[in-house]
Amino acid sequence: MYLHTEQRQQQGLSPRLQQAVRLLQLSSLDFAHEVQAAVDSNPFLDTVDDEAPDEAAAAAPDMPLPEATHADALEAPAVTMADEGGDAQDSWQTAGPSDTPRSDDLDASPMNRVAAETSLSEYLLRQLHVLPIPPRDMLLAEAIVESLDDDGYLRMDDLSELIPVIELDPAVTVPELQIALKRVQSLEPAGVGARSVVECLLLQLDGIEDARERELVRLLVSEKLESLAHKDAATLAKQLGRPVDEVAAACARIRRLDPRPGWRFGSADIRYITPDVIVKKVRNNWTVSLNPAIVPKVRLHRVYAEMFQRHQQAQHPELASQLREARWTLRNVEQRFATILGVAQAIVKRQHHFFDYGPLAMKPMGLKEIAEEVGVHESTVSRVTNNKYMATPSGVFELKYFFSRAMTATSGTAFSGTAIRGLIKDMIENEKPDNPLSDAEITRQLAQQGFVVARRTVTKYRHLLKVEPVERRRNGT
Template identity: 50%
Template sequence: MLQTALGQAALQRATMSPRLQQAVRLLQLSSLDFAQEVSEIVAQNPFLEQLDPVAEAAHDDDQASPIEPASRQADVLIEDADAPWASAAMPWPATGGMVADRGDDDTVVNRVPVATSLRPHLHVQANALKLSDRERALVGLLIESLDDDGYLRQDLSELAALAGLEPAVTEQELLQALARVQVMEPTGVGARHVQECLALQIAEIEGLRQQRMARAIIRDHLDLLATRDTDTLAQVLGQSLADVRAVCERIRHMDPHPGWRYSADPLPFIVPDVIARQDKGQWVVTLNPAAVPRVSINQACFDLFQRHRGTRHAELAAHLHEARWIVRNVEQRFHTIVSVARLIVQRQHLFLEYGEMGMRPLSLRDVAQALGLHESTVSRVINNKYLATSAGVFELKRFFSRAVHTSNGGTCSTAAIRGLIKEILDSEDTARPYSDVDITRLLARQGLAVARRTVTKYRQMMNIGMAGQRRRRQG
């Protein structure tokens, strides 16, 4: 017979308080999202005020306490000052590289391009043409029928039925209107397929003979162009190999998606959280003022609250308590980011100086143990955080690379292996390019036991074709 009984047992269970959950969430936000979040918090809390980070930079040099380095013997000098790079307040393009200081009036807002989509751009050009009302309506219909690539995918007979004009629109009229669209900028717009798109761009090639070669390749031999079989192309066209290669290279630089240049999506900008630069042979890491929304307690509100504490206004007291916690949390966020960035630069300074070949193995555990943090904290810190250097802007995740053991008992990062593969392929004989098996053997001679399939994966990650696609006959 079953019996039931009631009992009590003590259990330990880790739970996160709402404030701790908010701190974790704020830590993993990007600099732009974090700035927006802080602005919203400041707007709701009367005890908080947001300061101009650039204007406060010089003041922070004197007032802010320095962040102690993880190792005093480290060969990296860390400064918690914002003053050395006044241009850090400017946005950094996502493609890497630094943006020069253009003066006090050159604000972030002034440098964000105005988004111009494809169709309005084409309508402006159409309005400059001398057209009848009927012709203008047909040109407008075609412009509105283009897809985001800039292609006209709909059949002309379907568009003729949609025009709704009297008398009925003929296909010849639409072809004439399409010809007007196809001479607009960007070149290649209004094409009905990729061959027509490339053919519209042939006029930009210099030389009539080269244009004829390009037209023949695009019309009849796109398959050979895709496989880079210039030897066969030269034989079929009856032209020299050098001329065929030159024309093929010019075709590859054509734009098969002209509409993408006028995407409605805004141009992405990255605001780096930290900046690394060399000063007298040492690496200096500083916070970027543009990524530092500085908040403080509003002294006027605080004094007013202190004078009327006897009223025991619970809501204001809660706001003040929250404001103090937010200020501490913001400072802790920047302290943690700088500490992690400092250690990364210390470990990976050879990568910043020499490129991929200098990348050392680095894991979340390495950073966490060195700084006394949890791995999950390090993971949140490097998420959507960027480091600006003279070599470009890198996401902090970029500096982490798995270790591969070498035959002499050492280790090498996977990033360094990719750099070595790139170096091998750059120096290969294009008449006899290396296969992936050849690359595997060359790496083994240097003490790196890398599987052939891994070499293939790394080559594909670098967008490098197979040996047959890279082969070029001499002469």
């Protein structure tokens, strides 16, 4: 063992640069929360008050949001932030998080009075755990519950698919799983565990006390469910040889049944998206502008900064540090949104055919192309496009949506994966309901049009489009 010294040079990120990189890849909502936290902890940062426009204008005059056509993608965005000298342009205008009432008493929060939601699986498992059944049967029933979709359906062609998942000794058999399924189907809400709409409605018929009405409803659900959509009770009564009033009452009873019993529990995980940039067509040119609703309204607190400048900074090192941090925060906000705008402008410039003609006109595009045009590193483009969204006349798209590798057609021309997804979507939307297209058939039709892709690629794109496989589309499930 011995000691020796060695000198070497290596690249590294300073803590402040690491923080800037982390903030750059945050979504707009998360970034707004970070900025608000900085405002709450730093006395030199202040938010712009919308209710006092004259005062705000005196301290920091309104600056127009940058807007440019894709022809101006290389120009610097027209945004202004506070500089080191602390001039009159210390405010960065946007709609951001507003001040909210605070309370030191956590129990006083209204959110603490909101009832916790119970998921469907939790509700079913609570019922199972009070039943006097052996541990093996309990485990099988729990496996059935965990396999249900959010609407309460068991979308599984064969129960044997669960056998490899449930590792028991001796091995699980299909009859055991059928018994477990029947046990789950006996739970509330009625209709849960069904494998089709007909089965779901039939499981709810025990709640009909009148035996004659129950049997008529059973007959209608089993044999005439499609005819119920026409709401023609007279025709149904004639076909069944039953009085019209009885058939009409049975139809009304069926409409009161719940075809999606699982939706009563919990709530869907709805994620609302606020676009970062907005694309519009102005005088035949596509223009890109920042969304004013996503940039925090923050500025340097002029009064505190001037008071601090009149005293010796050496006596207050912690305040000097906070002032530097405040100015860095403002520059970081400026740099973030200037970069987002520049990347969005470069995307629109290269993909303007997409905005004119749709996904089929999407060009292959990589991060390197945009990085070279904007003058940043590829990793910066990757971070900027993460969780950032663009509002267009055709909808809201994540910035990553516009990037795809180049694929070559038989004619030698390049096309993008997005264009292929658009073709697959059109094929599926126009397929015959009684004869849907399989992935192999879609692959064959694409090849006939000159687009040679593997079948597994078609399967992957179909999953991205959230389209069921051909068997389920054929069965209408």
